[in-house]
Amino acid sequence: MLFFSYFKELVGKEVTVELKNDLAITGTLHSVDQYLNIKLENTRVVDEAKYPHMLSVKNCFIRGSVVRYVQLPPDGVDVEILHDATRREARGT
Amino acid sequence: MASDTGLELLIEQTTSVITNDGRNIVGVLKGFDQATNLILDESHERVYSTKAGVEQLVLGLYIIRGDNISVVGELDEELDSNLNLSSLRAHPLKPVGH
Numbered sequence: 001m002l003f004f005s006y007f008k009e010l011v012g013k014e015v016t017v018e019l020k021n022d023l024a025i026t027g028t029l030h031s032v033d034q035y036l037n038i039k040l041e042n043t044r045v046v047d048e049a050k051y052p053h054m055l056s057v058k059n060c061f062i063r064g065s066v067v068r069y070v071q072l073p074p075d076g077v078d079v080e081i082l083h084d085a086t087r088r089e090a091r092g093t
Numbered sequence: 094m095a096s097d098t099g100l101e102l103l104i105e106q107t108t109s110v111i112t113n114d115g116r117n118i119v120g121v122l123k124g125f126d127q128a129t130n131l132i133l134d135e136s137h138e139r140v141y142s143t144k145a146g147v148e149q150l151v152l153g154l155y156i157i158r159g160d161n162i163s164v165v166g167e168l169d170e171e172l173d174s175n176l177n178l179s180s181l182r183a184h185p186l187k188p189v190g191h
Contacts, residue, residue, distance in 0.1 A: 022190060023164075053109075054166055057167060063163060063164070066164070
């Protein structure tokens with residue numbers, strides 16, 4: 001639940017999602033769900049010359065199971081709040 | 094809604110699906126479920142190669158199991174019609190490695 005809540009806070013921010021097939025997609029975070037599936041808007045593939053497969057796609061749904069990394073803007077993270085939430089989660093609260 | 098990434102908005106739209114084995118299938122999304130199983134109508138596979146242009150293989154009505162889905166993208170028909178697929182050269186997408 002922690003990461004689901006965390007991603008909800010990031011809706012509207014620009015992120016880059018790196019997938020397990022090495023494809024990396026940049027876009028605005030539109031929504032996230034309990035499986036950490038991600039919907040991005042205004043998408044562009046990071047290396048468009050190498051991966052022209054998604055040239056005509058501007059909005060996409062990415063299955064949570066295939067995400068390797070989600071690259072975030074550094075100022076998109078409130079580390080204190082994350083620390084507190086993690087401690088609470090670890091305690092089982 | 095931030096807490097709902099249903100694919101409802103893509104129903105009846107032409108979508109580009111990337112599967113775990115690196116295939117790209119384009120079709121009209123007719124249905125889906127919570128497991129991301131998909132029903133694609135009028136679908137065709139786009140095969141990319143570095144030696145030849147994009148090959149399009151007609152598939153018809155397909156069900157793709159959710160386990161196998163990486164990306165479901167909304168295909169912008171206008172952008173797609175501007176693409177010259179016969180002159181597009183690319184390496185095929187890699188299969189998903191866990």
